[in-house]
Amino acid sequence: MTRLSLARPDDWHLHLRDGAMMGAVLPHSAAVFGRGLIMPNLVPPVVTAADAAAYRDRILAELGPGARFTPLMTLYLTEATDLADVAVAAASGLVKAVKLYPAGATTNSHAGVRDFDRIAPVLERMAELDLPLCVHGEVTDPAVDIFDREAVFIERILEPLRRRHEGLRVVMEHVTTSDGVAYVRHGGPRIAATITAHHLIINRNHILAGGIRPHYYCLPVAKRETHRRALVDAATSGEASFFLGTDSAPHADGAKISACGCAGCFTAPNAIECVAAVFEAEGRLDALEAFISLNGAAFYGMAANPDRIELERVEIAQPLPGPVMVGGDAVSVFDPGFALHWRIVNKGVDL
Numbered sequence: 001m002t003r004l005s006l007a008r009p010d011d012w013h014l015h016l017r018d019g020a021m022m023g024a025v026l027p028h029s030a031a032v033f034g035r036g037l038i039m040p041n042l043v044p045p046v047v048t049a050a051d052a053a054a055y056r057d058r059i060l061a062e063l064g065p066g067a068r069f070t071p072l073m074t075l076y077l078t079e080a081t082d083l084a085d086v087a088v089a090a091a092s093g094l095v096k097a098v099k100l101y102p103a104g105a106t107t108n109s110h111a112g113v114r115d116f117d118r119i120a121p122v123l124e125r126m127a128e129l130d131l132p133l134c135v136h137g138e139v140t141d142p143a144v145d146i147f148d149r150e151a152v153f154i155e156r157i158l159e160p161l162r163r164r165h166e167g168l169r170v171v172m173e174h175v176t177t178s179d180g181v182a183y184v185r186h187g188g189p190r191i192a193a194t195i196t197a198h199h200l201i202i203n204r205n206h207i208l209a210g211g212i213r214p215h216y217y218c219l220p221v222a223k224r225e226t227h228r229r230a231l232v233d234a235a236t237s238g239e240a241s242f243f244l245g246t247d248s249a250p251h252a253d254g255a256k257i258s259a260c261g262c263a264g265c266f267t268a269p270n271a272i273e274c275v276a277a278v279f280e281a282e283g284r285l286d287a288l289e290a291f292i293s294l295n296g297a298a299f300y301g302m303a304a305n306p307d308r309i310e311l312e313r314v315e316i317a318q319p320l321p322g323p324v325m326v327g328g329d330a331v332s333v334f335d336p337g338f339a340l341h342w343r344i345v346n347k348g349v350d351l
């Protein structure tokens with residue numbers, strides 16, 4: 001198969017940042033994806049319906065007229081989140097999910113949740129509104145090994161939370177373990193998971209063996225190979241509960257190549273090409289459209305994008321996209337570590 005025509009994909013987990021960084025990275029997502037679920041971990045975070053509307057306006061202004069990319073907004077859940085405001089956000093139609101960051105779990109999560117009992121009323125309201133909860137599923141207990149934090153989160157936080165709020169729909173964001181895959185697979189129709197391009201490709205050896213590679217450090221951190229295999233099997237299975245959320249998370253190279261480097265992989269410019277390579281290697285290109293274009297939309301109760309993209313397999317290895325420049329800073333693009341032979345023929349906008 002050398003050419004694929006697919007419904008335009010969506011990115012169900014995307015960090016666009018703000019200001020100059022947003023200006024630099026947004027065109028890469030808008031060129032390929034029809035919609036992106038925009039993460040709210042700005043500084044300060046996107047907490048209220050008004051914050052989300054203002055952020056959306058800044059994104060639309062940056063996109064300019066004629067763009068066909070639609071930003072779908074999220075709210076950053078805090079212990080002080082106002083129930084009525086969440087209802088307003090849901091009713092506006094602009095906000096499609098609420099994001100739960102355990103305080104301290106990841107980049108810009110200090111305003112997140114410490115005491116999970118305190119968010120019970122909001123979760124109750126969200127279940128009534130059928131507004132999904134997206135979770136960064138890691139515990140922050142320093143006694144828990146960082147490679148175990150997702151599995152422990154499921155047991156200590158997620159399962160009790162879902163028992164308490166049975167009507168709530170939940171997305172385990174950027175799932176990284178076989179535990180997470182199994183939990184979602186057997187969790188019924190109200191739970192789903194996003195899987196990133198990079199977690200389909202790297203395991204923890206890629207980060208640490210033969211020298212430390214800060215550009216492969218993201219959270220949740222990539223796990224051992226058996227877990228990566230579980231993610232590949234889930235993504236390529238075609239099962240409705242697994243779909244692409246790139247978690248494209250740009251940081252300037254200087255912030256990553258540092259004594260205390262930031263977590264995040266910047267994959268917006270080549271995520272689809274990377275995912276296509278993974279599906280091809282598995283002999284599952286037939287399941288690619290479900291993963292990148294259909295399953296996520298269905299979970300969020302939306303139709304698939306009406307327009308299409310074409311992916312072409314080319315003999316010549318495609319060069320790794322160069323870094324995106326933000327002022328004087330470079331933001332390096334995720335390097336899958338192997339040659340990419342897939343190319344998107346008709347993107348939505350020119351870069």
Ligand SMILES: NC(=O)N[C@@H](CC(=O)O)C(=O)O
Pocket residue numbers: 015041106107136217218219220247249250263264265
């Ligand atoms: N994934 C990451 O490693 N980083 C994300 C935050 C997140 O999604 O956890 C970021 O905002 O940089």
Ligand SMILES: [Zn+2]
Pocket residue numbers: 106136173174219220
């Ligand atoms: Zn996260």
Ligand SMILES: [Zn+2]
Pocket residue numbers: 013015039247249
């Ligand atoms: Zn993220």
